[in-house]
Amino acid sequence: xxxxxxxxxxxxxxxxxxxxxxxxxxxxxxxxxxxxxxxxxxxxxxxxxxxxxxxxxxxxxxxxxxxxxxxxxxxxxxxxxxxxxxxxxxxxxxxxxxxxxxxxxxxxxxxxxxxxxxxxxxxxxxxxxxxxxxxxxxxxxxxxxxxxxxxxxxxxxxxxxxxxxxxxxxxxxxxxxxxxxxxxxxxxxxxxxxxxxxxxxxxxxxxxxxxxxxxxxxxxxxxxxxxxxxxxxxxxxxxxxxxxxxxxxxxxxxxxxxxxxxxxxxxxxxxxxxxxxxxxxxxxxxxxxxxxxxxxxxxxxxxxxxxxxxxxxxxxxxxxxxxxxxxxxxxxxxxxxxxxxxxxxxxxxxxxxxxxxxxxxxxxxxxxxxxxxxxxxxxxxxxxxxxxxxxxxxxxxxxxxxxxxxxxxxxxxxxxxxxxxxxxxxxxxxxxxxxxxxxxxxxxxxxxxxxxxxxxxxxxxxxxxxxxxxxxxxxxxxxxxxxxxxxxxxxxxxxxxxxxxxxxxxxxxxxxxxxxxxxxxxxxxxxxxxxxxxxxxxxxxxxxxxxxxxxxxxxxxxxxxxxxxxxxxxxxxxxxxxxxxxxxxxxxxxxxxxxxxxxxxxxxxxxxxxxxxxxxxxxxxxxxxxxxxxxxxxxxxxxxxxxxxxxxxxxxxxxxxxxxxxxxxxxxxxxxxxxxxxxxxxxxxxxxxxxxxxxxxxxxxxxxxxxxxxxxxxxxxxxxxxxxxxxxxxxxxxxxxxxxxxxxxxxxxxxxxxxxxxxxxxxxxxxxxxxxxxxxxxxxxxxxxxxxxxxxxxxxxxxxxxxxxxxxxxxxxxxxxxxxxxxxxxxxxxxxxxxxxxxxxxxxxxxxxxxxxxxxxxxxxxxxxxxxxxxxxxxxxxxxxxxxxxxxxxxxxxxxxxxxxxxxxxxxxxxxxxxxxxxxxxxxxxxxxxxxxxxxxxxxxxxxxxxxxxx
Numbered sequence: 001x002x003x004x005x006x007x008x009x010x011x012x013x014x015x016x017x018x019x020x021x022x023x024x025x026x027x028x029x030x031x032x033x034x035x036x037x038x039x040x041x042x043x044x045x046x047x048x049x050x051x052x053x054x055x056x057x058x059x060x061x062x063x064x065x066x067x068x069x070x071x072x073x074x075x076x077x078x079x080x081x082x083x084x085x086x087x088x089x090x091x092x093x094x095x096x097x098x099x100x101x102x103x104x105x106x107x108x109x110x111x112x113x114x115x116x117x118x119x120x121x122x123x124x125x126x127x128x129x130x131x132x133x134x135x136x137x138x139x140x141x142x143x144x145x146x147x148x149x150x151x152x153x154x155x156x157x158x159x160x161x162x163x164x165x166x167x168x169x170x171x172x173x174x175x176x177x178x179x180x181x182x183x184x185x186x187x188x189x190x191x192x193x194x195x196x197x198x199x200x201x202x203x204x205x206x207x208x209x210x211x212x213x214x215x216x217x218x219x220x221x222x223x224x225x226x227x228x229x230x231x232x233x234x235x236x237x238x239x240x241x242x243x244x245x246x247x248x249x250x251x252x253x254x255x256x257x258x259x260x261x262x263x264x265x266x267x268x269x270x271x272x273x274x275x276x277x278x279x280x281x282x283x284x285x286x287x288x289x290x291x292x293x294x295x296x297x298x299x300x301x302x303x304x305x306x307x308x309x310x311x312x313x314x315x316x317x318x319x320x321x322x323x324x325x326x327x328x329x330x331x332x333x334x335x336x337x338x339x340x341x342x343x344x345x346x347x348x349x350x351x352x353x354x355x356x357x358x359x360x361x362x363x364x365x366x367x368x369x370x371x372x373x374x375x376x377x378x379x380x381x382x383x384x385x386x387x388x389x390x391x392x393x394x395x396x397x398x399x400x401x402x403x404x405x406x407x408x409x410x411x412x413x414x415x416x417x418x419x420x421x422x423x424x425x426x427x428x429x430x431x432x433x434x435x436x437x438x439x440x441x442x443x444x445x446x447x448x449x450x451x452x453x454x455x456x457x458x459x460x461x462x463x464x465x466x467x468x469x470x471x472x473x474x475x476x477x478x479x480x481x482x483x484x485x486x487x488x489x490x491x492x493x494x495x496x497x498x499x500x501x502x503x504x505x506x507x508x509x510x511x512x513x514x515x516x517x518x519x520x521x522x523x524x525x526x527x528x529x530x531x532x533x534x535x536x537x538x539x540x541x542x543x544x545x546x547x548x549x550x551x552x553x554x555x556x557x558x559x560x561x562x563x564x565x566x567x568x569x570x571x572x573x574x575x576x577x578x579x580x581x582x583x584x585x586x587x588x589x590x591x592x593x594x595x596x597x598x599x600x601x602x603x604x605x606x607x608x609x610x611x612x613x614x615x616x617x618x619x620x621x622x623x624x625x626x627x628x629x630x631x632x633x634x635x636x637x638x639x640x641x642x643x644x645x646x647x648x649x650x651x652x653x654x655x656x657x658x659x660x661x662x663x664x665x666x667x668x669x670x671x672x673x674x675x676x677x678x679x680x681x682x683x684x685x686x687x688x689x690x691x692x693x694x695x696x697x698x699x700x701x702x703x704x705x706x707x708x709x710x711x712x713x714x715x716x717x718x719x720x721x722x723x724x725x726x727x728x729x730x731x732x733x734x735x736x737x738x739x740x741x742x743x744x745x746x747x748x749x750x751x752x753x754x755x756x757x758x759x760x761x762x763x764x765x766x767x768x769x770x771x772x773x774x775x776x777x778x779x780x781x782x783x784x785x786x787x788x789x790x791x792x793x794x795x796x797x798x799x800x801x802x803x804x805x806x807x808x809x810x811x812x813x814x815x816x817x818x819x820x821x822x823x824x825x826x827x828x829x830x831x832x833x834x835x836x837x838x839x840x841x842x843x844x845x846x847x848x849x850x851x852x853x854x855x856x857x858x859x860x861x862x863x864x865x866x867x868x869x870x871x872x873x874x875x876x877x878x879x880x881x882x883x884x885x886x887x888x889x890x891x892x893x894x895x896x897x898x899x900x901x902x903x904x905x906x907x908x909x910x911x912x913x914x915x916x917x918x919x920x921x922x923x924x925x926x927x928x929x930x931x932x933x934x935x936x937x938x939x940x941x942x943x944x945x946x947x948x949x950x951x
Contacts, residue, residue, distance in 0.1 A: 013048045015095070015106075016155070018086070020048060027085075036085055039064045040078045047096065047106040056103040079104060097259065105259060133191050133236065135445055136179045141309065141338075142284045142302020143173050150177035150279060154262050155184070157277035159255040161240070161265040164281035167339025170266035171238050173281060178236050178264055185262070187232035188212055193239055193408065195460075200243035202549055203250055207235070209544050213772070218585055221250060223773025225257045232260040240267035248273040283336030287328035298324040303336035310345035316352060326353040333357070339459075346439035347391065389466060392439075395432040400441060401470055404463035405480045407511035409452040417483050418476065474524060481516035481529045484509060488536035495569070496614050497539045497577045498695050510544060513537050517553050527560040535570050538577035551581035567602055572611060575599035579618055580695060587776075588626045588813040596622060609646030613639055613654065617693035620658050624665070625776075627815025627848075629856075633662035649686035653679050654693055657702035664705045665816075667855030667894040669712050676706040697738040700730050704741060707748050712856075714897035716752045716934025723748045727761070740769055740777040746784045747820065750791070751898070753938045759788050776814035779805045783821045790828045799828045819849045819857040823864050830864070835872045842868060855890070859899040862887035863906050870910055877914050884910065888923065900927050901939050908946045921946070 013020040019028045025041050027034045036044070042064040046055060061070055064078070079096060086095045097105050140147070150173065153160050162170045175191075182189055190210040197203060204220035213227040235254065240247035247265065252273035254261045265271060270278045284303035287293055298304045299319065304327050308319060319327065330353070334340035347356050392400060402418050403410060416429045433453060437444040442453045455463065467473050487509065517537060520530030534557035541550035554577045561571055579595035586592075596619045603611035616639040623632040636658035643651030660676030663669075679702055692698075703726035711719035723745035730742035743765035749758040766781030768774075786801030802825040809818060822845035829838035842865045849858045866883035873879065884907045891900035904927050907920040928943045935941075 015048070015051075016086075020044065034085055036082065037078070039074075040082050040085075043075075043078055044082055047104060051106045054102045054105045060104065133178050133182070133189060134175050135447070136176050137172055140169075140172060140176060141306040143169065143176065146173050146281065147176045147180055150174075150264070151181045153277055153279060154181055154264060157275075158261065159251060159263045159265075159273075159275045160277050160279050161267055161271055162279050162281050163267055163270055164283075167337050168281050168283060169338045170281055172338075174236055174238065174264045174266050178234060181262065182234060185232055185234045187234075187260070189234045191236045191238065194237060194243045194247060195239040195407075197243050197246075199549060200246035202546065203243060203246045205546055205548070207250065209546070211235075213545075218587075218775065220773060221253060223771070224250075225253055226771050226773070228254065228258045228261065231258065233258070233262070235261065235263045237263065237265040240265050240271060241269060244269070244271060247271060248276075251276070284331075284338060284341070286331040286336045287324075289328070289332060291325060293324050293328055294321045295319045295324045298327050301328075301331065303331040303334075303341060304328065306338055307331060307341045307345050310342045311348040311353075315348055323353050326357045329357045343439070343441070350391075389462075392441075393432070393435070395428050396435050397466075398470075399429060399432045400436055401463050401467035401472065402476045403442070403453070404455065404460050404467055405477055405515070406455075407515045409454050411450055411452055414483065415453070418479050477516075477519045478526055478529065480512070481520045481526065481533060484513050484516045485529055485533045485536060488513070488533070488540075495573075495608070496611060497542055497573060497580065498614065498692065510540065513540065514546075514549070521553060521556045521560065528562070531557045531561055531565065531570065531574075535573045535577075538573065542577065542581065547581040548585045550577055551585055554578040554581065567605060569602075569606065569608075572599050572602040572606070572608075575602070576611075576614065576618070576694075579615075579622075583618075583622065583625075587811075588622055592622055593619070609642055609648060609651070612642050613648065613651040614693050616642065617654060617658070617696060617698070620662075621694060621696050624661070625816060626813050627818055629662060629665040633659070633666055636662045649682070651693070653683045653686065654698045656682060657698045657705075660702055660709075661705035664709050665856050667858065667890075667896070669709050669895045672705065672709040673713065676702050676709065697730070697733065697735065697741065700726055700733070700738045700742050703729065704744050707745050711748050711751060712894070712896040712898050714901075714931050714934070716898075716937050718933075719748050720752055720754070736768055736772040736774060737777075740765055740774055740780075743768070744780070744817075747817075750784075750787060751937075751939075752934065753936065755788070755791060758784070762788060776809065776812045779808040779812065779814065780817060783809070783817065783824075786821070786828075787824045790824060790831070795828055795832045799825060799832065802828065819845050819861060822848070823857060823861050826861075826868065827864050830868045830871060833871075835868060838868045839865075839872065855894065856896075859887045859891035859894065859896055859903060862890060863899070863903045866903075866906060866910070870913070874913075877910065877916070880910060881907075881918060897927065897930055898939065901931070901943060904928075905939060905942050905946065912946075 011021060011023045013022065017029050018034075020026070021028070022045060027036055027041070027044070043060055046060060046063045057072055057075055060075055061072065064075070079098075083096055095106065150160060150162070154177065162174050164170050178189070178191070188211045190207065192203075192206055192210055194200075194203070197206065204224045208220060208224050208227070211224075211228065211233065213224060237247055237251060244267065247267070248271035251263050251265060251271060252275060255263060255273075255275040265276075270276065284306060285301050286303040287298045287301045299308070307327060307330060308315070317323065330344055331341065334344060344356055347359070351359055389397065389400070399415060399419050403415050405418070406414065412430055412433055415433060416426055419429055420426075433442070433444075436442045437453065441459055442455055444451055444453050446452075464473075467476060513533070514537075517530065517533055519525045520533055521527075534553045538550055538554060541547070541553070554574045558571065558574050558578065561574070565571060575595045575598050579592050579599065582589060582595065583592045596615055600612060600615035600619065603609075603615055616635055620632050620635040620639065623629070623635060636655060639651065639658060640655035642648075643655045656675050656679030660672050660674075660679060663675060664672035679699075683699070703722055707719045707723040707726060709719075710716075710722060726742040726745060727739075730738040733739075743761050746758050746761045746765065749755075749761060762781055762784040765784065766778055769776075769778035769781055782801055783805035786798045786805060789795075789798030789801060791798075802821055806818065806821055806825065809815065809821075822841055826838045826842035826845065829835075829841060842861060846858065846861050846865065849855060849861060862883050866880045866887060869880040869883060870877060884903055887903040888900060888907065891897075891903055901924075904920065904924040907918065908924045911918045911920040924943055925947055928940070928947060931940060935944075
């Protein structure tokens, strides 16, 4: 007798209060078994197996009704029935969501088994991702129910803002709720403290870095949304009041556009964002005002529990019925605010319970009658902190004030570095920190074997005011800036922001570095420190994708640069960082070119050949992106000379590849192939792999150029092979920019007749560029989609896409393929019989090709013009024949056999239509005979049809 198979945890789905036993097809809610139909059960299993994904209506119908044609209305009926099971009387949307035009998605968190791969993401376990959150407080008093309620609200509402006065414990409960809720998240978990945000507009970029996305876009918010759209994630936005508008805007967009995003925000006031659910965090419950309260009764209230726990070390006598009213009075006077209770508890050791209660009565002018305004509450907390401040020793006061300049955590070493000028004894400083922690003015926690201190935000703000009142603010901020300047300077001082040794591993200090930069470069700051700090911080800011912030600091630093530093290495580094960050945040502007040329001149004066190559690579990239191909060729030649003279192998390889791409663009295909191949040969002979200058992947770029060259020279099979190699290598690098560059090979696949492959790559280019905010690449992808639409006969759509893409590329000054897409647009207009527009478009493209040096496309542009002229003036073929002859001539000069063939096919067709012997058939035959491969391509097939015709 065979034993029944043992059921495993993988046979069980768990979501909310429900369990689905797949094997036995039983749905339970707790101990209750729920009844649902067989079709609904089939649909539920599919949705749970693909939880978090959109399942199409087609797939759902095929699973629930196999081998049958069913009206989609049946699907809607059964989904509605499932929703009613999960939410009687409601809409059930917290479990099953309809994604318009796509299908249905099970949106509630689902758990199957501990080893289910969906409980992991990005190579990290949920446990490791929870580690990205601040440490959860081991014991919270009176907040367990609040945390449970927050988790419930977070599951149902997805966007919850914890609102309450300063010191009430918003951050504490938000972190605890995040830790509890994290088990439901199968994607990234991020925590951002907005109180350290120097520039609110940089919030999307900070979120991108926190959640694992490098944003290089002038619209980082949209790029972030695109990156997160399909992810399950948990985001904690702390202290939103310091950047309310920015926090509200990005939280609203994430909640609206990311279906599986869950957001916890903390703020002193509601963000007033769409979709926000406000959870008001009240003070801890306090004992009532009764003279006969017992100790047991007082201990039952959370406010008293917290106060007594914090006061335990200094409590002279245990809590009794006699002193219980004093504790109750303290709790009521402080309105149950945790921060205030902890501060008062720190005084019990010196004042006793009655003395502490009396001191509160005599020292605080409380105006807490009825509904208190935020201003009154703030004034009261400030008064409470004034009282606590007056009880500090002088060393404690000084360190309390000076440490307020730190952003986030700080160590005793950092505090000592800030204060050693005033207190030579490290022992004095450590005692002061311990005293501040004991008095709850700062919190202390152990991490990585080191004690870290942190202010509550409101306490730090108070300490900063006291620092200003002491008259020490500027001196302390100067020392703070010097500390982090010196910390960065421990690394090798950067020769280039792209040298690997220039990337400081100081991510943990980035908040302090940014704050120091803001002060040092301000009017009240120190220009000498600010300039040096801007140069040292640039590699870190670039690596963290804080490009616009880096751009601003470098511009300011260059404006403050002392006369003696001009023309020196520090200016060179600042110019390099400015040119790079400006190129990717503001486009190909004149500022970028000016910075590159200035940096190049300094590098030449300093006889720094490596830096010259960096700037030449940047200038070549700039000119290539703007479509100045003659200029790009001249710069590539200059780079070649510098690399040879200085004997820099990686520079020699890079220069060969730049020359190859430049020659390809200006129309010299012989030279293009030679230099590209030289680069690959040198990279092997000189053991140089993927030389990276100015943060650009020149090898992938060279492979793309070589693929285009080989196609033009008539080697279609080799061209396709090289194109596929470029894509594979870019995929291995896992760099979005490199991948987008490799996908420019769409043009090769399309012209070789591999339309399906071209369509796949075009779609991938658009998706990748959109995901990472690379707007010019996205415009190129849309233009390729326009070309493909024309190819499939969708003329109106193709023209619309091309017009939109060309307009975007022009505004971005990204002109690499401008003539290519203009030629395609003119061809589409001709086919739609819009001859006047077609002629204007093609003439502009020809003028641009002649003016910019983009001769690569000139033969094809002249061929398209001949087609337009023939259609416009069918009885006067002279102009069309002249244009096609010129097209053939240009193609021959460029050794562009593929373009010669296209022009010869058009010439032969015109000859046939005019019934005049121009010798076109003989020209076509001689060109066709030069091909040795790629005979399945459309142009070669068209040539064979003509040549096989009789006569």
